[in-house]
Amino acid sequence: MEDFNLQNEMSTNNLIVIADNMQSEISKLKINRLSDSLLNKHLDFYAQEIEKIIDLATCNPRFKWQLIEQEIDSCFKSDKSVTGVNIVFDWKETPIPNRPLIKLKL
Secondary structure: OHHHHHHHHHHHHHHHHHHHHHHHHHHHHHHHOOOOHHHHHHHHHHHHHHHHHHHHHHOOOOOOHHHHHHHHHHHHHHOOOOOOOOOOOOOOOOOOOOOOOOOOOO
């Protein structure tokens, strides 16, 4: 698993370097073609899109399972007789929640 994490980090770093290089080239083009306003508008657009790529590459979209695990560990440390935990996932606020019950025995 560590190899995958290392590869993922290296890929992310490479992606950021490539994106930074592209932004640098865009900046040079803007300076060289300062009088071409239409080109500059397009280059600004592409620079913003590259910024979005950098944001996506650096953001971690994974769910924070570690936080839930830490809370469960904390509950168990404070009361060793705990036999389970109820976790409620709500992605929408409603007066009467509609939640299916999923029971897991781990």
